[in-house]
Amino acid sequence: MSDLTTQVRAFAEERDWQQFHTPKNLAMALAGEVGELLAEFQWLTPEQASAVMEDTEAAARVRAEIGDVMIYLTRLADVLGIDLVEAALTKLDEVAVRYPVHQVKGSAAKR
Amino acid sequence: MSDLTTQVRAFAEERDWQQFHTPKNLAMALAGEVGELLAEFQWLTPEQASAVMEDTEAAARVRAEIGDVMIYLTRLADVLGIDLVEAALTKLDEVAVRYPVHQVKGSAAKR
């Protein structure tokens, strides 16, 4: 993970793209890539979507879109000085408190 | 990273939420969280956005939103059987070939 952060940073610096990689721009780029990821699933039935990785071509596209999303999320976190995994683990602890197992089990009320 | 994947999976399984965590639903949830992240930056000038982590309250909100995005991205990748870091590194290799340093240095033509 830290290796990925370093490689994405080097990729940007070699191309002198730090000037474009502001938090605002990177958040937009992240949203754009998530939009492309959505497009892979939008016309599929739930069943088709769940089986998407069995189709070689679709699987390759989904993997590439997931990769793009992760690249921009890693870059955005790096520019903001946020540790991505730590931020996720901290948030997970918070939502675990907010949604106690015995209250939400099997319910989609919130998620 | 693999620890995060395991913890997010356990979080979902304890709550019996696998039934909701289909690729299609998770892609939508990911997009929803990215929308909340965008909302943190949308009215800021580029300068304000770049300094967002210096404001304690805004920094906490941004860290929490980044955490949420990472949680859903991790969960989606897990459900699809995709290694997040590997997918990003593979894609980074591809874009490095597509955007050679000498051709794109300092240009926003593509990114």
Place this chain on the structure above:
Amino acid sequence: MSDLTTQVRAFAEERDWQQFHTPKNLAMALAGEVGELLAEFQWLTPEQASAVMEDTEAAARVRAEIGDVMIYLTRLADVLGIDLVEAALTKLDEVAVRYPVHQVKGSAAKR
């Protein structure tokens, strides 16, 4: 429709918000609102999503989110000098040519 454009513009000008309503910021705000709209549907089955307007509370939330999306889209189009309905009709003509009825009938290949 032109009445809506005028009212949204007046709303912004009365609050001296033109300074925030740049195309870039409005595009982000639009995406943020679409994220909130997605959140209304993300954990629903296709059947539940199709029946969402039968639940009074969910219907009110969906209507409000659709309203928000339309407000920002109207404002963005106004700031860019684009006629929203004309842009949609023009684009519809183009996709009608691109997806001839006899070729795509009943197929989700593209949409």
Place this chain on the structure above:
Amino acid sequence: MSDLTTQVRAFAEERDWQQFHTPKNLAMALAGEVGELLAEFQWLTPEQASAVMEDTEAAARVRAEIGDVMIYLTRLADVLGIDLVEAALTKLDEVAVRYPVHQVKGSAAKR
């Protein structure tokens, strides 16, 4: 506007695409198109973004993306039985009450 709704509906029905045009799928498609719109602005400075319609090629792309967003928003509203303009006007009335001119003038606190 009602003409647009009718034409978009006819477009879908001629292609037998009602089966794909569920609220959930259309919300995803809308988000995907907004992602493409964001991509037009993400690397531009605020100044470049504000002048985007002066560049013939960029203007055509932005107009087409706005058209796509409007098509899916119109279709989603139609499928849900929501009047798009009415929903926006109703919401505008609500936010006008929530953000009184004398309290928020010139402030980006909320928008």
